[in-house]
Ligand SMILES: Cc1cc2nc3c(=O)[nH]c(=O)nc-3n(C[C@H](O)[C@H](O)[C@H](O)COP(=O)(O)O)c2cc1C
């Protein structure tokens with residue numbers, strides 16, 4: 007984690023109200039991993055006191071370019087859209103714990119709801135570089151909100167669901183998952199909390215549907231690993247990237263917690279944003 | 293009116309057996325004053341006043357004395373502290389902040405038993421500030437000591453443990469466990485907590501309860517004792533007096549101001565706890581008023597908190613009599629703010645020919661009113 011200045015290289019509105027910006031930030035482009043995020047300071051100081059957390063959408067160590075993908079939801083995000091190439095912003099990162107892919111996993115299922123694509127996008131690059139196969143299930147309200155396939159690596163199998171049926175599967179993206187659960191060795195999801203909760207429920211029933219023999223890989227029975235540790239997450243079939251309002255983004259303010267099944271709140275910015283699906287108390291628990 | 297020079301002896305406490313001789317300024321006769329000067333606030337007569345006479349020697353920022361004495365041996369290397377709840381236990385910002393350059397660290401509110409805090413969302417941005425409702429999530433005093441005290445003991449910067457509780461007994465028990473722990477330099481009582489024994493009324497809003505909890509903690513520990521005022525009261529002065537009379541070494545002011553925010557669809561309050569505490573620049577005028585009032589009500593040092601973001605904020609709080617400030621919310625936007633403020637304060641003093649920042653204290657107080665405590669102002673190496 008460090009404070010870094012980053013220069014805007016490219017900025018465009020890729021979907022209505024959604025922007026993709028490329029920054030030159032060599033320090034971040036090297037050494038960041040999929041699932042991590044940055045906390046970005048707005049230059050609009052007229053009353054905005056907090057930074058904005060953004061997933062690292064992609065990083066390219068060769069060029070030093072990192073991209074951020076965000077939706078304009080208020081004055082802070084609006085400010086970013088008015089930046090011009092050459093303008094500098096202040097980034098704190100990389101922050102949080104990354105996705106943990108089991109070395110034996112060959113087939114990765116990525117599941118994204120809307121802007122949640124920004125949370126798993128970088129994992130597609132990492133996986134393909136490592137020679138894995140990637141299927142991306144993407145859900146949006148309608149065709150006009152669907153992430154352009156041109157922004158994905160060619161190797162990714164891209165499957166779309168829309169709520170209104172205007173493109174791809176008519177319905178929720180979660181309805182597509184059962185079709186891939188036998189193929190997938192591991193799944194990684196980012197999106198609205200109800201979507202993640204539905205996925206967690208699906209995965210909890212997966213063992214019954216598929217039977218132990220058809221699990222993607224054998225579970226090592228012997229060694230127990232501490233819940234929440236990278237090793238435990240690496241063994242989880244489904245990892246989810248959670249979202250929460252943030253203050254500090256470094257673990258100092260306890261503003262960003264989610265309740266876990268162990269009964270202790272965990273910080274999305276520090277223990278997360280990636281969690282194993284069974285770490286999260288989906289019903290709350292306070 | 294007849295502004296008097298600060299009386300240096302009443303609360304003087306020689307530190308390490310040394311007292312510097314204070315160069316006396318020639319007294320101007322009352323009649324010689326220009327109208328503008330006549331309204332000038334009294335200023336502490338400490339150190340050479342090159343600002344009034346042409347500086348003979350250039351002063352480097354590193355020569356400016358920034359030390360603060362908060363009483364009972366609690367000496368801050370500089371008057372810029374970090375506020376409770378915004379800087380965790382001092383370790384979270386890692387290499388981004390050099391903790392040894394801070395004036396002091398107030399750690400997250402600590403209770404006797406672990407607390408899981410309030411349901412999320414817990415923070416949200418508001419105009420010029422933010423609301424938080426963390427709900428005092430913390431692992432309990434024993435775990436805090438075990439996990440962090442050893443690290444704190446290696447730091448030059450004093451760490452002050454912010455203590456919360458729901459009964460006098462709880463505060464006392466936490467204080468007792470902190471007493472004598474290496475690495476714990478002092479206690480800051482967060483009395484903006486519901487007093488379960490008194491039907492949930494906050495200690496902070498009642499002079500009797502505030503005095504009682506302060507006195508009880510005072511008896512339980514020899515640690516320097518700071519008590520943090522809440523702005524959610526009609527009149528701070530009797531409360532500040534009760535706390536000072538009960539033996540607190542210093543006051544800190546202020547905690548957050550109660551507020552709410554709404555969900556984007558306006559169908560419910562946004563925060564999981566409904567209520568949150570307002571902090572950030574929006575809070576500053578309220579903090580300035582309360583510090584102004586508290587300073588004149590007591591004769592122990594007052595540390596100001598509320599929206600400190602830039603040097604002007606520091607100078608304002610010093611001008612109303614605070615001896616130090618705490619930076620909270622501003623850290624979230626820029627964690628380097630506290631260290632930069634300390635540097636800028638030294639630079640500004642040097643530019644004005646001041647050898648000590650304390651010349652900046654209390655310049656905006658009414659002349660006729662009581663002087664702010666000089667305990668913290670007085671310390672000379
Ligand atoms: C996220 C957050 C958590 C806080 N937690 C505590 C706490 O545990 N104990 C306490 O006395 N004050 C707490 N405060 C209040 C701050 O210490 C400070 O009094 C207040 O934020 C005003 O200062 P500021 O405007 O510089 O932030 C908290 C403030 C924030 C923003």
Ligand code: FES
Nearest residue numbers: 253255257260275
């Ligand atoms: S945002 Fe402060 S602890 Fe996570």
